Every structure is written in structure tokens, then in C-alpha cells.
Amino acid sequence: MSSIKEKIDRLAEERKEDLIGILRSLVACRTESPPARNTGDAQGYINDLLQELGFETEEWELFPGDRIVCGTKFGKNRERYQSLILNGHIDVVAAGDEAEWEHPPFELRKERDFLYGRGTADMKGGMASSLFALQLLCELGIELKGDIFFQSVTGEEAGEAGTKSCVDRGMHTDFAIVADTSDLEIHGQGGVITGWITVKSKTTHHDGLRSRMIHAGGGIVGASAIEKMMKVIQGLQELERHWAVTKAYPGFPPGSTTINPSVIEGGRNAAYIADECRLWITVHFYPNETYEDVAEEIEQHILAVALGDPWLKHHPPLFEWGGKSMIEDRGEIFPAIDIDESHQGLVMLKNQHREVSRREAAVSMSPTVTDAGWLGQAGVPTVIYGPGKLEEAHSLNEKVELGQLVEHAKVLAGFIEKWCNTERSSTND
Known part of the structure; x- marks a missing residue:
């Protein structure tokens, strides 16, 4: 049989x-x-x-x-x-x-x-x-x-x-x-979570005032949100490199915990100093981590970076994590x-x-x-x-x-x- x-x-x-x-x-x-x-x-x-x-x-x-x-x-x-x-x-x-x-x-x-x-x-x-x-x-x-x-x-x-x-x-x-x-x-x-980091000014300045803003030695306490986002991106790169040498998990090659700056949006038009900039990031993490913990780790690092900047420390970045759909609200979560x-x-x-x-x-x-x-x-x-x-x-x-x-x-x-x-x-x- x-x-x-x-x-x-x-x-x-x-x-x-x-x-x-x-x-x-x-x-x-x-x-x-x-x-x-x-x-x-x-x-x-x-x-x-x-x-x-x-x-x-x-x-x-x-x-x-x-x-x-x-x-x-x-x-x-x-x-x-x-x-x-x-x-x-x-x-x-x-x-x-x-x-x-x-x-x-x-x-x-x-x-x-x-x-x-x-x-x-x-x-x-x-x-x-x-x-x-x-x-x-x-x-x-x-x-x-x-x-x-x-x-x-x-x-x-x-x-x-x-x-x-x-x-x-x-x-x-x-x-x-x-x-x-x-x-x-x-x-x-592993897992993935996407997030939005926003740098936003409380005031909006005309392009003609750029020469008088703090970075040029003038008397206006203002900054371009796009330029300040560059410091945020640099901070994310530093954290990604830190993860590459401090985190590991069996079955993954080194450096698998990544932070990808996927999309950047900002500014009104050429006549204004950019008063808002938004960065969409995609984060990969290991099975022994949760997306909540990883998001918190990124927030703490970027807020520490902001404290070292004379403008960002008074305009700290804002964070939004996850979402229900890349189509509906441009966010996603995949647990590890x-x-x-x-x-x-x-x-x-x-x-x-x-x-x-x-x-x-x-x-x-x-x-x-x-x-x-x-x-x-x-x-x-x-x-x-x-x-x-x-x-x-x-x-x-x-x-x-x-x-x-x-x-x-x-x-x-x-x-x-x-x-x-x-x-x-x-x-x-």
C-alpha cells in the first residue's frame, strides 16, 4: 500500500x-x-x-x-x-x-x-x-x-x-x-518602520531677509528649515554607523540596521526662507528589537543633536511614526x-x-x-x-x-x- x-x-x-x-x-x-x-x-x-x-x-x-x-x-x-x-x-x-x-x-x-x-x-x-x-x-x-x-x-x-x-x-x-x-x-x-521627521519655524521670512539672519551675522533669529534638516540627516547617518558596529544578530550581515532618508519635502517657493521641511525615513531593525524601541532611540539621538544647534534647540524636530498605509497616510510598520x-x-x-x-x-x-x-x-x-x-x-x-x-x-x-x-x-x- x-x-x-x-x-x-x-x-x-x-x-x-x-x-x-x-x-x-x-x-x-x-x-x-x-x-x-x-x-x-x-x-x-x-x-x-x-x-x-x-x-x-x-x-x-x-x-x-x-x-x-x-x-x-x-x-x-x-x-x-x-x-x-x-x-x-x-x-x-x-x-x-x-x-x-x-x-x-x-x-x-x-x-x-x-x-x-x-x-x-x-x-x-x-x-x-x-x-x-x-x-x-x-x-x-x-x-x-x-x-x-x-x-x-x-x-x-x-x-x-x-x-x-x-x-x-x-x-x-x-x-x-x-x-x-x-x-x-x-x-x-527583521522589521521595518517608516517615520516622518519635521523641522519647522515659528515664523516665515522673506528671501530678502536672508542676509540679516543669524547664520550670516545679522540680527534676525531665523534659519532655513531645509538647511537645519541637513543636520538631522547627518545625525541619522552617525546613528546608522553606530548601529553597524554595536548591533548584530545571527543570520544578518553587518550593517543590516539601516536608516534610509527616503523622501524630503520643504519650502514654499523661491521668495521665502523655507519655514518647514519634512523627511521620510525607512528604518530596518533586528528581531530582538521592537519598532517602538527603535523609534525612541532615534528620537533621543536626534533631539540630542538638536541641543547642539543654536536654532534647533529652540525648534526641536517633531516625529511621526508608522501608519496604516503607504498609499493612505504614507506610513507603514512590519514587525520583526x-x-x-x-x-x-x-x-x-x-x-x-x-x-x-x-x-x-x-x-x-x-x-x-x-x-x-x-x-x-x-x-x-x-x-x-x-x-x-x-x-x-x-x-x-x-x-x-x-x-x-x-x-x-x-x-x-x-x-x-x-x-x-x-x-x-x-x-x-
């Missing part, structure tokens, strides 16, 4: 075209962000597919026009057995000038063992292989004793916390897998997530990967960020494990290897069958 693994592997190979069909349908939905507010067709397709697979589904809007779908299949003995979240985002980055693509970006194209199209690597490929894994289990009639949740969220590409909205609705499990781009490695991640290599879920996933691929799954830290941090922050042990190479994400002529999609589906299907049929009492907390 064939083992469950053999049955899954055989059926996955026989039904590759079904996997390609799922991905083709997802790629055809133009869920670009920005502009966003366009996930209805894609989420409707996923909702219907989940219902066909026996899931109870619920939908809500993160923003008008951007839907989230969550499917739930309750286990036969849910109080005693492990539960699981499969998570992924349906939004993709903009394709840009489509004339530069070799083929239309929203029409899936297969060449040899590669599938081309916007989102194939980040991360509609991972969504398709995850749904295909559920399809395999359903067709084989494999019953699960523990609960399984499938979260299809939006907003990840624009810092809009669709996954956080799932957490806020009380979705909590024993383990979670985010199928974002990781080249079938098992990843944790550490990984416990001894956790039973991670160990089981590694073993399943080895059984399917005949090689070890690397366990490391992602150089980018995903929605996984929101699940981890809610107390759900979470890893990133998905198909696709990071260099393909957001790229022209984006592609993913079909063989890797199939492998991901095989690993997931086998893992789900084992994890959701494992009693909670045997978990290594």
Missing part, C-alpha cells in the same frame, strides 16, 4: 496543469498596488475555490475595493490537535511600462520549466501552490483532526496590514506558514519575527522538506520583510516558507520555476497532514 507521501507526490505530478491553471487565474487579476483597491476578482476566485475544497469562508474589506478572504476548515478533534494558518498576500507591485516586458505581464506564459508573469515569484506563485496543496489533500480524501485556516490578504506591498486585520479578528493557531518568497528556505525576518529552530512545527517542516526534496532546508533570516511579523507579534509561532527567488520579486519579466511550485505544494500537503493530526500535548513550546 502506498504511503500518504507517495500518494501526494504522485497526484501532484499528475495534476501539474491544475496548479498552472490556478496561477494563471491569479496572474490574470490585475491586483497592482499602487493603485490598489482592485482585489475583488482575485479574492472572489480564491473564495470560490476554498468553498469547493470544503472551507467555510468570510470576507471583509481592508479598504474599499480591497477584500480579504479567510477560509476555515475545522478539524475532527479540534480541541486536542494542532491548528495551522496558511497566509499569503494577493497584491503585487505595479508592472510599470508593459511595453518593456517580453510578453504581457498579466498573461501567464510557460517556457521550459519557468512560468512568467507579474506576481509569479511575489507571491501569487506561493498562493497557487498553497491552494494546490489543499486541493491535493481534498482529492485524496485526507481528513484533518486539527483546524486549518487559509488567509488571502491584501496590502502587503503598500504596508497595509491585511494580516493584522486577521489577527485583530481573533485568528490564533499553534503554527503559521507565510508562503512568501523564500526560495524554499525557512526564514524569520524571530524563529525557534527547536519548535516542533519548524522541525516537522524541515523534515518534510527533506523527505520531498532530498536536501536540507536552510533556516535563516530574510533580507526583506513580509506580513509574518504580525502573526508572530500576536503570539503565533510563524515562519516564512515559499517558492520563488527574491531577485525575481518586483522584476521585469518576473518568473518562478514550475518544479519549485510543485515541490512547495508537496511539502505543504505532507506537512499539513502530519501537523493537523498531531496532538497538542506533544508540542515543544
